[in-house]
Amino acid sequence: MTSCAIVRCPDYGMDNLRQAIIRIIESTDFPAVKGKTVLIKPNILSDAPPEKAITTDARAVEALVAILKERGAGRIIIGDSPATQVARLQPRASGFMEMAERQGIELADFRERNRMHAIDGIDVPMASALDEAAIVISFAKAKTHQLMSATGAVKNMFGTIPGLSKSPMHLRYREPVSFARFLMKLYDECHVDYAFLDAVIAMEGQGPGSGTPRHAGLMIGSASGYAVDRAEGIIMGYDSTPLIETAEKLRPGISEASYPLLRPEDLIIPGYRRIESGKKDTFRTLVLGSVRNLFRRPSSRRPRPSFDAGKCRACSRCVSICPAKALRIESGHIAFTKRRCIRCYCCHEVCPFDAINV
Template sequence: MKNSNVAVVKCGDYDSEKVFFSIKEAIEAAGDFPDVYNKTVLLKPNLLYPVPPEKAVTTHPAVVEALIRIVKERGALSVKVGDSPGVASTESAGRKSGVKEVVLRHDAEWVDFSDPALLEYKQGVVQKQFFPAKVVLECDVLISLAKLKTHEMMYFTGAMKNLFGTIPGLNKSRFHFNFPEKEDFASMIVDLNGALNADYAVMDAVVAMEGAGPGSGYPKHLGFIAASANLLALDAACASIVGYDPLEIPIFQEALKRKIWLNSFEEITYPAMQPAEVKPETFKKVKILKDTGFIKKILPDFVFKLVKDLYVPRPFFSKSKCIGCGKCVEICPPDALELQGKENKRKAVVDYSKCIRCYCCHEVCPVDAIRIGRF
């Protein structure tokens, strides 16, 4: 079990030198940074889709730049940076977010997560095989560079959920289809984290995302960086800073049961700043709902569908905002969406009888045309 230190350090803006020294301070305080000397290091930022860094959808390029400099200072043989966005190309997400520019400027390697390879995990609870990008399995050291954001389906996304991006492209949709309930999807994410066994994580919380994350929320200045060798400890600490009870986040609940990262959230220690020192006065969270899996087991299918429609928020599509790009249709796991209408005026239309409420459509919509709600 990795140490439970989470170092929280203030960082007021994305000035590259400020970010660099803040991350160095956090790493030194947290301890247990992996030995990267003469090794291949893969940095995995969150590049959900192609937007400028000011939108707070992606890990800021200054954070990626700082980690490249740090691992190079420590003698890394090779530094690779990559991700697999939901529907957009890695190339477009890298360029628009500004991440690819800093990667090339510092002579690191920009990699595309397009070639899957088998990864077996016999200890998996719901998933014993994964097919992450081959480059992920070939690296010696894996570091998750997460963006602190809310998440409509899982409530919070950080270092652990960020590793779902190691699964190439639309292959991620299959997992949403196979695990539509929050608890099952959380178990799959924990299995993936167990299989990948990332070495370290850094949280970009200088500017986070509140509201309807992970793609359609709003930037929220928090002014801190956090680092830890323990991904669950890091995520739980950051979630509590913005007002979540870690025990209510499905991924954290499941990870805690496994006793791989922590036995209790009370084990988390803070060798730098205390959480209260960076806690915001306000932060718009995604409302916590109880999982519907137990209801599904005891009700007839037609009754469950009625209950689900009333209880579980669903996506609503704005015809005035929709540009007919088709990204939501492309990513939808159960094929519940289609574009209808005349050429150049096509709009997304949803079949709620097929919709599994995974909110993938909401994540990838580039124009905020999808609202999640009950009515």
């Protein structure tokens, strides 16, 4: 059985990060990296400072980079493509750019270099760095997620689809279960060798872009991204999440793991502010999901977003990402055509001014 290592890591001090990651690596099936090209895919949802807990912490990725170098890794690439990316990737505020320069490693721009993959009968552009790397590592951030209840190692690889090219996937896979099925196929296509989860500071409440940082003091790692995500869900206090419930129905046992160090059941964070909305549809949509997709009807059980005119600065980020073309800027204000909304919550994910509520 795959092993999943959970260790305590009280803060982002380099010594603590280093000890945590080495302990994880030594307790699990970490791949040999000597002489190989390694791609690390952190979550850089938007270029936000680390204290907001929106991104995988660049210091945690830097600790891993140093360890990979010590183990003889050849070329090391890090990369992501935020959903609203329209220009060259330059994540300065989150610390990734400076870290890449300091470590002398490559920051790949998935928008500039990608190729089509056939997934589920459609052509999906994905980062060319996936083809160049012999070892692929998902380094996710522990966060709540409006549609999927939690975002972790598997969902993190959605970022290998460049920028706004993600939007049609939201239009096609509108329900948590159908989106989970797509994420599983995408994860297969990425051939991920190992997954880490940065849960030193996690995000609770209105994740993944507008939630509240919550100290969890944990780092998780496994060769199975599903095992990592299952542990994350348990620690957050979920009975299950749409991703794990769907994955277990389709491939029984996929998220099971042994825990050689700490057990997730012993680490449940009291009062963690979760998002249950996606989970309510799980069983029904597993049966009816494909029929609903045919008729393009979103679940009416999930709420639509609402817009706070006082906070909105008419930056248009939500307008560009909305797959249903339900948003526009009119006379300097956000305008919302409710009947078009498919409740994908992409707008909520990308608003930098906390002007969208779900």
